[in-house]
Amino acid sequence: MRTKVTKAIFPVAGLGTRFLPATKSVPKEIMTLVDRPLVQYAIDEARAAGIKEFIFVTSRGKGALEDYFDNAPQLEAELRKKGKTELLEILKSTNMDSGEIAYMRQHKPLGLGHAVWCARRLIANEPFAVILPDDVIAAEKPCLAQMVEAFEETQSNIVAAMEVPDHMTGAYGILDVKDDMGTIVSTKGMIEKPGPGLAPSNLAVIGRYILTPTVLQKLNRKEAGAGGEIQLTDAIDAARESGEEVYGYRFQGQRFDCGSKAGFLQATVAFALARADLRDDLWNYISDVVHSEKAAQ
Numbered sequence: 001m002r003t004k005v006t007k008a009i010f011p012v013a014g015l016g017t018r019f020l021p022a023t024k025s026v027p028k029e030i031m032t033l034v035d036r037p038l039v040q041y042a043i044d045e046a047r048a049a050g051i052k053e054f055i056f057v058t059s060r061g062k063g064a065l066e067d068y069f070d071n072a073p074q075l076e077a078e079l080r081k082k083g084k085t086e087l088l089e090i091l092k093s094t095n096m097d098s099g100e101i102a103y104m105r106q107h108k109p110l111g112l113g114h115a116v117w118c119a120r121r122l123i124a125n126e127p128f129a130v131i132l133p134d135d136v137i138a139a140e141k142p143c144l145a146q147m148v149e150a151f152e153e154t155q156s157n158i159v160a161a162m163e164v165p166d167h168m169t170g171a172y173g174i175l176d177v178k179d180d181m182g183t184i185v186s187t188k189g190m191i192e193k194p195g196p197g198l199a200p201s202n203l204a205v206i207g208r209y210i211l212t213p214t215v216l217q218k219l220n221r222k223e224a225g226a227g228g229e230i231q232l233t234d235a236i237d238a239a240r241e242s243g244e245e246v247y248g249y250r251f252q253g254q255r256f257d258c259g260s261k262a263g264f265l266q267a268t269v270a271f272a273l274a275r276a277d278l279r280d281d282l283w284n285y286i287s288d289v290v291h292s293e294k295a296a297q
């Protein structure tokens with residue numbers, strides 16, 4: 001029988017040090033691309049892929065995240081009173097139903113693999129998705145929905161993958177490709193943050209995964225890997241070593257690394273330019289900046 005993916009883990013317990021001092025009090029995942037927090041893009045993508053249970057792995061200082069998903073009755077009443085129906089609808093669309101969202105606490109930032117392991121009891125014995133909200137993907141068909149479709153065929157581990165230049169391979173988990181079938185590749189290994197000259201390919205894993213419960217079992221070992229952290233990549237590769245398939249999936253769409261300042265700024269411009277209400281003003285501003293920069297050179 002083919003299994004469906006209905007649960008997703010959102011690991012959001014990292015320290016977000018690249019955004020200090022902002023992340024001293026604001027969780028990175030609450031920072032906004034135009035007017036929506038990163039986490040809203042992640043939830044919308046998960047929903048579009050058929051996810052019904054949303055499991056957040058949080059940490060100290062992430063209270064704003066839990067508040068964000070609560071209903072806001074006072075605000076709603078105020079908007080209703082003022083007849084601001086459009087805003088009211090936007091606000092209501094962010095509400096989560098009771099029971100569809102759960103929070104687990106990761107008490108120490110021991111790594112992404114450890115964060116996923118913290119949610120193991122809520123996953124039990126089913127395949128599950130993992131979404132890193134700081135990887136934002138602009139795509140006609142949302143990335144996770146593309147992967148869920150592939151999973152319906154493979155019923156095996158699938159990681160989102162994209163080509164990166166040689167000098168960037170050390171920043172990612174890199175796939176050792178067995179068979180390249182185009183959109184999908186099968187793998188014979190996976191190395192987290194390979195040192196110079198050690199990357200087996202240029203195909204990097206980014207923050208979308210569909211995994212089997214075997215990966216959670218492998219995480220039980222709590223073995224530290226690259227950077228002294230418990231790495232999700234290592235557990236996925238251990239599942240492969242024990243006989244499961246691990247596929248890389250070349251998704252359609254543009255990925256923005258919103259965990260970095262440059263990526264966040266690029267995403268802000270791209271998402272604002274895609275909005276009819278902002279496009280013209282922003283475009284005129286950018287054109288002016290480019291002209292004055294050129295004139296000054």
Ligand code: UTP
Nearest residue numbers: 011012013014015016017018109110111112115
């Ligand atoms: P990052 O490597 O981006 O780390 O984590 P970070 O702490 O969020 O940010 P920087 O590097 O200090 O700026 C990738 C994802 O894994 C989660 C993060 O929340 C992010 O979604 N994560 C990482 C955890 O949930 N727990 C961890 O122990 C580590």
